[in-house]
Amino acid sequence: xxxxxxxxxxxxxxxxxxxxxxxxxxxxxxxxxxxxxxxxxxxxxxxxxxxxxxxxxxxxxxxxxxxxxxxxxxxxxxxxxxxxxxxxxxxxxxxxxxxxxxxxxxxxxxxxxxxxxxxxxxxxxxxxxxxxxxxxxxxxxxxxxxxxxxxxxxxxxxxxxxxxxxxxxxxxxxxxxxxxxxxxxxxxxxxxxxxxxxxxxxxxxxxxxxxxxxxxxxxxxxxxxxxxxxxxxxxxxxxxxxxxxxxxxxxxxxxxxxxxxxxxxxxxxxxxxxxxxxxxxxxxxxxxxxxxxxxxxxxxxxxxxxxxxxxxxxxxxxxxxxxxxxxxxxxxxxxxxxxxxx
Amino acid sequence: xxxxxxxxxxxxxxxxxxxxxxxxxxxxxxxxxxxxxxxxxxxxxxxxxxxxxxxxxxxxxxxxxxxxxxxxxxxxxxxxxxxxxxxxxxxxxxxxxxxxxxxxxxxxxxxxxxxxxxxxxxxxxxxxxxxxxxxxxxxxxxxxxxxxxxxxxxxxxxxxxxxxxxxxxxxxxxxxxxxxxxxxxxxxxxxxxxxxxxxxxxxxxxxxxxxxxxxxxxxxxxxxxxxxxxxxxxxxxxxxxxxxxxxxxxxxxxxxxxxxxxxxxxxxxxxxxxxxxxxxxxxxxxxxxxxxxxxxxxxxxxxxxxxxxxxxxxxxxxxxxxxxxxxxxxxxxxxxxxxxxx
DNA sequence: ATGAAAGCGCTAACAG
DNA sequence: CTGTTAGCGCTTTCAT
Numbered sequence: 001x002x003x004x005x006x007x008x009x010x011x012x013x014x015x016x017x018x019x020x021x022x023x024x025x026x027x028x029x030x031x032x033x034x035x036x037x038x039x040x041x042x043x044x045x046x047x048x049x050x051x052x053x054x055x056x057x058x059x060x061x062x063x064x065x066x067x068x069x070x071x072x073x074x075x076x077x078x079x080x081x082x083x084x085x086x087x088x089x090x091x092x093x094x095x096x097x098x099x100x101x102x103x104x105x106x107x108x109x110x111x112x113x114x115x116x117x118x119x120x121x122x123x124x125x126x127x128x129x130x131x132x133x134x135x136x137x138x139x140x141x142x143x144x145x146x147x148x149x150x151x152x153x154x155x156x157x158x159x160x161x162x163x164x165x166x167x168x169x170x171x172x173x174x175x176x177x178x179x180x181x182x183x184x185x186x187x188x189x190x191x192x193x194x195x196x197x198x199x200x201x202x203x204x205x206x207x208x209x210x211x212x213x214x215x216x217x218x219x220x221x222x223x224x225x226x227x228x229x230x231x232x233x234x235x236x237x238x239x240x241x242x243x244x245x246x247x248x249x250x251x252x253x254x255x256x257x258x259x260x261x262x263x264x265x266x267x268x269x270x271x272x273x274x275x276x277x278x279x280x281x282x283x284x285x286x287x288x289x290x291x292x293x294x295x296x297x298x299x300x301x302x303x304x305x306x307x308x309x310x311x312x313x314x315x316x317x318x319x320x321x322x323x324x325x326x327x328x329x330x331x332x333x334x335x336x337x338x339x340x341x342x
Numbered sequence: 343x344x345x346x347x348x349x350x351x352x353x354x355x356x357x358x359x360x361x362x363x364x365x366x367x368x369x370x371x372x373x374x375x376x377x378x379x380x381x382x383x384x385x386x387x388x389x390x391x392x393x394x395x396x397x398x399x400x401x402x403x404x405x406x407x408x409x410x411x412x413x414x415x416x417x418x419x420x421x422x423x424x425x426x427x428x429x430x431x432x433x434x435x436x437x438x439x440x441x442x443x444x445x446x447x448x449x450x451x452x453x454x455x456x457x458x459x460x461x462x463x464x465x466x467x468x469x470x471x472x473x474x475x476x477x478x479x480x481x482x483x484x485x486x487x488x489x490x491x492x493x494x495x496x497x498x499x500x501x502x503x504x505x506x507x508x509x510x511x512x513x514x515x516x517x518x519x520x521x522x523x524x525x526x527x528x529x530x531x532x533x534x535x536x537x538x539x540x541x542x543x544x545x546x547x548x549x550x551x552x553x554x555x556x557x558x559x560x561x562x563x564x565x566x567x568x569x570x571x572x573x574x575x576x577x578x579x580x581x582x583x584x585x586x587x588x589x590x591x592x593x594x595x596x597x598x599x600x601x602x603x604x605x606x607x608x609x610x611x612x613x614x615x616x617x618x619x620x621x622x623x624x625x626x627x628x629x630x631x632x633x634x635x636x637x638x639x640x641x642x643x644x645x646x647x648x649x650x651x652x653x654x655x656x657x658x659x660x661x662x663x664x665x666x667x668x669x670x671x672x673x674x675x676x677x678x679x680x681x682x683x684x
Numbered sequence: 685a686t687g688a689a690a691g692c693g694c695t696a697a698c699a700g
Numbered sequence: 701c702t703g704t705t706a707g708c709g710c711t712t713t714c715a716t
Contacts, residue, residue: 009694019702021702024694024696055462059709062708074421075416261629284629350709364687395708397709397710685716687715692709695708697704698703698705698706699703699705700703
């Protein structure tokens with residue numbers, strides 16, 4: 001076992017007969033250390049296999065140089081893209097990252113938040129769990145002036161910075177597209193309406209109906225948890241309806257895909273009997289049959305923007321830029337699941 | 343801004359007129375501190391909002407109490423399950439977790455490994471990237487006696503502990519199932535054969551053919567990167583073949599799903615014209631049409647086993663249990679994509 | 685059962 | 701341009 005033989009700046013200092021301070025400064029590329037000594041020092045450091053001790057450094061600096069990330073899930077193309085975007089920006093600035101995921105559970109989101117707080121992250125980027133109803137578990141961050149950026153799944157509260165898309169507009173466009181394809185009875189299937197994303201998509205759905213003079217029928221609004229089982233349940237429910245919808249706007253691709261399956265198994269034709277539009281442009285949307293029309297937005301970009309915003313706040317020390325909202329673009333991708341007019 | 347007002351054990355000590363040492367011991371539940379003082383101290387700690395400083399603690403202890411995890415991807419149900427399994431075990435023991443993902447790129451795996459090494463994780467759990475050909479980037483861990491557990495995507499080298507399934511047997515079973523369904527010309531589509539997983543699945547494929555006296559036809563072995571584009575390419579290739587295969591064993595569900603799509607678009611019927619078995623029991627296998635037969639194995643269990651094994655090594659300080667391999671069970675799930683006899 | 689004191693490795697005044 | 705010194709918050713002998 002090669003224990004104990006960890007090299008420190010003192011070892012380097014001794015070898016070169018300089019002080020530890022000089023070594024420290026050289027390694028941190030401090031101006032006012034001759035290029036010569038810098039070179040000697042970093043060469044020796046390399047040679048002796050020196051690795052800096054982040055604990056000592058962080059203890060001294062009272063900073064972790066680490067950003068915490070809380071996501072509601074991991075198992076999605078969108079989230080993976082966001083993470084890549086964040087990583088790209090943050091590693092450029094040499095920040096480290098700790099990822100916590102809540103698996104859509106409020107409890108776990110809370111414990112992740114607490115954990116990251118104890119880990120003393122310098123900043124936080126978060127997307128809320130499905131059933132998160134308040135932001136009190138982030139209050140320790142706000143109190144200490146640790147910047148928090150929420151993305152995608154955000155809440156209305158004027159706390160932290162938000163990076164989102166215009167879900168209302170997206171909902172409007174998805175619905176309008178179905179109307180233009182000739183749909184008259186459009187059902188909207190969505191998640192927990194206490195979540196702003198779902199609220200906004202519903203709002204867009206409603207205003208599209210309104211603008212086109214279509215009635216708002218209560219039985220054509222379904223709220224569930226967008227899970228696999230919920231999708232199957234909705235599909236079966238539709239199959240039993242006497243007066244079936246002819247269009248479906250579903251707030252999530254996975255749910256849309258499973259629901260479509262169920263409908264097809266029940267003998268309905270998509271899009272002829274029932275046209276479908278999903279949301280998120282997940283990988284699955286290109287695999288189901290027919291391919292799913294959906295709302296696309298760039299996860300990588302969202303991640304990049306969230307990270308850059310956070311870095312700005314960290315650098316400029318803007319204490320409480322609460323309530324700022326950054327809106328990114330999205331677009332409707334039309335595929336066969338909603339194509340009635342060709 | 344509420345800066346600077348971080349509570350330390352000295353603050354607690356002063357308030358209670360005891361020494362910092364006592365506070366430290368009390369907080370760590372040291373025997374030989376009276377229950378009474380322990381209670382007083384932890385009550386005050388709670389009240390004053392004390393949070394221990396991990397940096398100081400780790401610096402002093404020369405341990406991070408953190409486990410590093412490197413995964414080849416995040417965007418998969420299997421990996422998410424593994425992570426849950428790991429988290430479950432590790433948080434029970436109060437270990438923290440840092441996740442790095444390589445996005446299937448060797449370069450990123452290397453930099454993740456280096457990063458985690460610098461972060462001084464106490465142990466490492468890793469699944470190799472698609473194009474990882476050697477384990478040299480883990481040598482710093484082995485040298486320092488930091489335990490490493492590989493799971494699923496492992497290499498042959500006798501380094502670290504491994505947690506896997508019997509891929510050869512699984513490959514054998516998948517192929518045998520196709521043969522039993524009446525397939526005579528079975529194609530195997532798989533990934534980089536320098537990866538043990540793919541090698542073993544191929545071996546199983548071959549021995550099944552052998553046992554049933556079926557010939558091994560070189561043109562019926564396709565090696566690609568199992569990506570979406572590769573899947574489409576293979577599908578098209580098959581459509582052009584004069585002497586088409588009547589069965590497909592594909593080493594990954596996503597690739598199988600996309601390939602199946604392409605085949606169906608080209609007019610082939612699944613499973614009548616061509617039966618398909620995938621691998622991994624991804625969510626997608628239950629959404630494609632027909633539902634995909636596949637090899638299932640429990641990611642959560644794999645994660646739990648990997649984490650427990652690591653903890654054992656950490657506790658018992660077994661320095662180099664290299665070469666140990668733990669094999670978990672798997673099973674074939676038969677769905678419609680391969681069901682010819684009913 | 686508790687305290688005093690030293691030190692983990694690093695950085696930042698301050699001094700030269 | 702470089703060295704001295706003190707201290708970040710915690711744990712741990714060694715005392716008592």
